Amino acid sequence: MPHILFLNWRDTRNPESGGSEVYTERIAAELVARGHRVTLLCAKHAGAPAEQVLPTDVHVLRRGGRHTVYLRAALSYLAGRCHLGRLAPGARGRPDLIVDVCNGVPFLSPLYARCPTVVVIHHVHREQWPVVFGGLKARFGWWLESRVGPRVYRRCRYVTVSTATRDELAELGIPRTRITLVHNALVGPGCASALRSAYPSLVVLGRLMPHKRVEHALDALAALPEARLVIAGRGYWEPRLREYAARLGVADRTDFAGYVSEQRKHELLSLGWVVLVPSLKEGWGLTIMEAAAHGTPAVAFRSAGGVCDAIRDGETGLLADDPGDFVAKIRWLLTDEKTRHQMGTAARAYAESFTWAAAGERMAALVDEAAQRAP
Template sequence: MSVVLACLDADSLGGVQQVTHTIAQGLAGRGHEVHVIGLHRSPAPFRYVDRPLYHHHVISRRPLDSTGRLARGRADGKLRRLLEGIRPGYAVMTSPSAVARMAGLLPPAFRPIGQYHGSYDHARDTWHLASIRKHYPSLDQAIFLSEDDAWRFSEHALLPNAWSLPNPLSTWPEETSPLDSPRVLGVGRLEGVKRFDRLISAFARSDAPPPWELHLIGDGGELARLREHAAGEGVGDRVIFRGRVPAARMPAEYLAASVLGLTSEHEGLPVVLLESAAHGVPSVAFDVSGGVRSAGPVPVPSGDVAAFAGALGRLVRSAGERRRLGAAARTRAAAFRLDHVLDGWESMFAHIDR
């Protein structure tokens, strides 16, 4: 069969893109014809797979925010021609925007599937929920990241076609962290929604003594403000901004960490929680979705920096607690191994065909 995975932008650094390329490589490795389609060019492409087994297409060479009506029409024509040249199968549109853009352009031979990588709570607080209510019920399947979120969309958005499929781990590490390095890790884009200012504040208030450091991996527009915030919290010399790290080097970062912190305003099922858990690294996270809870971090009420600092401090001070929670996290992470998740995708395709 053929599987098309379409994103507004398939190549920027982000969770949707990482999961898309991981699923594409996995399904292609099982013998399926797979196409990853980016509707727009990424202004800063990131390479997720060194030797892709799937086909990769970019429809518009213009970034998302620079496309006029005429260019949009030409891009839609190019997309139609591309899809008509792919044998019949499944078209997975990875966001509400992709569904709204593509659903009317699909040839009849494609079974339309809509993904949503956020939580129900996030959708409810944005335009996403209205778009999902409008466009997703007519699709063959609507995919969410946890059973909790799938149920909530089914009940509150009146979706008759809700299904849950978690994000996968791209690999399963054989080595785990010894959890003896004085390092807390944060991973993600340095943008407002990730709220690394809260992670910096929690680290400063956790009573983590020197030589403990907070290492932040990622880049973005908040770098200068976060540096200033770290200095204001009195930990400017112990918050290390690492910039981008290639995907191939991330396992070494997890092995060198003892705790991971996640302070985002909203998340669906962040891969960083799964990757840290697979390396035996315990995590503390704001409890913002069923997907976050399914990954098994120490949950903290959303936005409660004092509670986050307390949970982080307990892990910093107790190697025994780190090892206990790290072992439990790795056991839980086994459910997100790529083969298990790919089995779920193939089961969903079979369900659609019935």
């Protein structure tokens, strides 16, 4: 049974997890279903065991912290400890293939691993480095991602989730022939007849970080006096957002819901009239598809990249060109019930065309091909 090792800095149980972690674990589960043995190595976090077997039979190893997980991944590989517990007779301690998930900082596994590597990149972080870090750290991070990474992975196959990211990788010198699209799929249950809120309701779902630019959603709320906004998620930027809402005079119409359960998340997406995705950059935008499953259209910024694949502009949602346009398009959807309903219906149909089974099949074919080509 081939053993595949996923390297990702977080798992879905991490308080700071996002769409990348959902994608990693769903793809890993699909590979297990196709006969592969899969281990996910990620960082430790409070309240989670060092080793765990998920219901999908994916094995999880939590090693190191936010910054040391990269070194611990290398040491675990070199020590032959990329497995859970005791090995079965005849099993090998090192994987047959590595899926190296790069979230800005690459694991650089080809430097130490003597097996094939498939690289997964959701989006290029060019714009995010200066927003999150600034100064020398930002320049170093971008150099690592844009210069060092492509050099180290020069013989590897790449996987990405959107045409926008594929184009950006090509700009960094990655041949298009080595880049495969494996889209995200529909996450969570759909809802054939959503029970909408009685008042114009806007929803933002995700981590509260500077590059998510939730301030634009608050600006829109200030310009739409009849609307209310739910912000579901947590992160260190929340106090700044609360202060900003107070300055704008919209604190009484803003609900900071914090972390919400899966059930509550889907209730909010069903109740909402429009989902807002004001992020600076997204590889795809799982929130868009989750909302679409409930017939809820989304508004995002065209410049955010992968959202241009997740939203069919003018059909399943709207893409804005600037902050003013963002507000105008939200206002349009809130005031035009017929258009909002049509886009919601089209969004649901579009979301249902993406399945994890299809994504898993595509990834399985890619990893099998990479393993067969290995010396």
